[in-house]
Amino acid sequence: xxxxxxxxxRANWLILSLAAAVSVMLYLVYAGGLAHMVEIWDRKEEYGxxxxxxxxxxxxxxxxxxVLEKLEFTGAWKGVIVGFVGLLLYFAGxxxxxxxxxxxxxxxxxxxxALSMMGxxxxxxxxxxxxxxxxxxxxxxxxxxxxxxxxxxxxxxxxVAVIRLFDISVYLEGNVIDLGVYKLxxxxxxxxxxxxxxxxxxxxxxxxxxxxxxxxxxxIFLSTIPITxxxxxxxxxxxxxxxxxxxxxxxxxxxxxxxxxxxxxxCIGILIxxxxxxxxIGGDKLPLREAFGLDFPEPTPEDATVxxxxxxxxxxxxxxxxxxxxxxxxxLPDRVEIIPQRKxxxxxxxxxxxxxxxxxxxxxxxxxxxxxxxxxxANYKGADGSIVNFYSAYYESQRKGASIHSPKACIPGxxxxxxxxxxxxxxxxxxxxxxxxxRRLVTQKDDAxxxxxxxxxxxxxxxxxxxxxxxxxxxxxxxxxxxDGALVRVVTGLRPGQDISIADERLQKFLSGxxxxxxxxxxx
Numbered sequence: 001x002x003x004x005x006x007x008x009x010r011a012n013w014l015i016l017s018l019a020a021a022v023s024v025m026l027y028l029v030y031a032g033g034l035a036h037m038v039e040i041w042d043r044k045e046e047y048g049x050x051x052x053x054x055x056x057x058x059x060x061x062x063x064x065x066x067v068l069e070k071l072e073f074t075g076a077w078k079g080v081i082v083g084f085v086g087l088l089l090y091f092a093g094x095x096x097x098x099x100x101x102x103x104x105x106x107x108x109x110x111x112x113x114a115l116s117m118m119g120x121x122x123x124x125x126x127x128x129x130x131x132x133x134x135x136x137x138x139x140x141x142x143x144x145x146x147x148x149x150x151x152x153x154x155x156x157x158x159x160v161a162v163i164r165l166f167d168i169s170v171y172l173e174g175n176v177i178d179l180g181v182y183k184l185x186x187x188x189x190x191x192x193x194x195x196x197x198x199x200x201x202x203x204x205x206x207x208x209x210x211x212x213x214x215x216x217x218x219x220i221f222l223s224t225i226p227i228t229x230x231x232x233x234x235x236x237x238x239x240x241x242x243x244x245x246x247x248x249x250x251x252x253x254x255x256x257x258x259x260x261x262x263x264x265x266x267c268i269g270i271l272i273x274x275x276x277x278x279x280x281i282g283g284d285k286l287p288l289r290e291a292f293g294l295d296f297p298e299p300t301p302e303d304a305t306v307x308x309x310x311x312x313x314x315x316x317x318x319x320x321x322x323x324x325x326x327x328x329x330x331x332l333p334d335r336v337e338i339i340p341q342r343k344x345x346x347x348x349x350x351x352x353x354x355x356x357x358x359x360x361x362x363x364x365x366x367x368x369x370x371x372x373x374x375x376x377x378a379n380y381k382g383a384d385g386s387i388v389n390f391y392s393a394y395y396e397s398q399r400k401g402a403s404i405h406s407p408k409a410c411i412p413g414x415x416x417x418x419x420x421x422x423x424x425x426x427x428x429x430x431x432x433x434x435x436x437x438x439r440r441l442v443t444q445k446d447d448a449x450x451x452x453x454x455x456x457x458x459x460x461x462x463x464x465x466x467x468x469x470x471x472x473x474x475x476x477x478x479x480x481x482x483x484d485g486a487l488v489r490v491v492t493g494l495r496p497g498q499d500i501s502i503a504d505e506r507l508q509k510f511l512s513g514x515x516x517x518x519x520x521x522x523x524x
Contacts, residue, residue, distance in 0.1 A: 008069045009072060009073070011309050015309055015311055018319065022319060026106070037138065047197060049201055060129035060132070060208070066297035071118075073117055073312065074119035074120075076312075076314060077314050079112045079114070080318045080321070081112075084318075086111070089102075090106075095335075095478040096474040097483065100138070110133065116318045132204060135197070145406075148193055149410060149413055153174070155232050156236065158233030158236075163177070165237075176414075192231075195232055195267060200221070200225070203271060231267050232263065337399060342521055342523045348378070350378060352380065352514060352517075355381065355510060356381050372393045373396040382506070389492070404469070405487070407452065407489055408466070416444065417445065418443055420441070421440070422439075429512050431457070447496060452491050453490050454489040456485060456487055457488055458484075473485070486522040492506050
């Protein structure tokens with residue numbers, strides 16, 4: 001054979017038939033998880049870009065067509081291992097009804113099939129485009145909520161700094177910006193995640209096409225985070241300035257949404273400017289037009305020798321594993337979640353051992369974010385005039401994305417600084433036959449102080465650690481077929497100079513009356 005001979009490889013009917021069969025089985029196995037993912041794309045604008053990602057990935061793979069067709073696919077047994085791990089994750093997600101696990105499993109199994117067919121050499125060419133598939137998967141809710149709360153606080157602080165540059169008097173309390181004539185609340189929708197996720201995806205694509213050094217690619221991708229945070233904060237600041245000079249309508253309706261589009265386009269502009277700077281420095285200087293290379297595949301040489309690809313053994317083995325998974329997924333009965341009987345919080349007593357309560361309600365906008373099933377919020381006054389705020393949020397199911405919001409993440413949004421946090425055992429109060437162990441927070445706002453106890457009451461367990469909560473949520477979904485549970489929180493204020501032990505005694509006295517009845521509303 002001549003050394004100049006060009007060999008290209010073509011798939012035959014067997015490979016195409018197997019690829020079609022694998023695609024059908026993947027659909028049968030993952031239809032529920034993928035449908036949930038698309039539902040999130042529809043419902044949350046932070047993930048609306050997810051529709052584009054499969055098409056972008058297909059384009060990036062097609063772009064490497066001329067390189068891939070000249071490589072022999074040798075297969076790799078590591079692909080079977082990757083695929084097997086992905087299928088195990090699928091079963092874990094199905095048993096625990098954890099959609100994120102199912103969705104990540106889908107991408108991992110796709111990786112496994114690609115590696116088991118192509119082998120290491122060819123897989124290296126497609127691994128970066130395939131990695132983009134992870135960007136279409138919504139984050140687990142507890143991560144999303146914590147990240148959103150953190151970004152709301154940062155955006156509020158920087159936004160207020162921008163407003164003050166215009167010599168405007170403004171007061172910041174958590175994520176509420178008080179302009180006097182108008183209170184601008186930096187809610188979840190203003191956290192910047194609706195810019196961050198699409199911009200990170202765009203940054204990944206631009207870094208992939210950028211022909212500079214690896215460190216430049218990394219800088220381009222990671223820089224999308226501070227760019228988004230700064231620009232979103234700048235947008236909040238601009239809204240505050242325009243409200244001050246042109247009225248509150250500048251913070252609402254079309255103008256509010258239009259400002260969002262302007263900010264996102266500004267983020268893209270900064271990203272392009274950054275690439276221009278990077279293309280001018282280092283030992284690999286190039287004009288931006290050349291540094292950002294968007295090449296199309298070269299046509300197949302007309303005199304190329306055509307060879308037929310064969311199916312590597314690892315691909316057959318992984319296909320058999322998928323067949324077994326498909327059979328199990330279709331014949332196993334659907335798990336119907338157990339929703340236990342309980343009293344509604346509307347029946348929760350307002351008189352408890354000498355404490356007289358008055359009910360409070362939560363605004364609809366906040367309820368939409370919390371996505372809870374039932375709640376109670378009430379202020380109880382003791383015989384000495386002291387006040388204890390009692391709040392409990394109940395979730396009858398946490399399988400479909402709804403999840404408990406931790407006070408540790410939400411309290412700073414109200415302007416309260418967490419001065420101390422610890423685990424605290426209350427021997428005198430028992431729930432489900434065990435001493436109550438709570439998370440104890442001392443919070444402060446200016447000269448005011450509050451003492452906060454909270455815990456997560458979940459299917460007969462009392463937990464006070466957020467990540468342990470997630471583990472038992474998964475474990476109980478598998479073993480008990482339940483995912484119900486509640487957050488319970490009590491808060492009391494301290495007068496200036498008052499000893500913290502007085503507040504501890506007050507909350508413990510109140511909880512001694514609540515403990516005997518709480519399981520009627522939060523079942524074991």
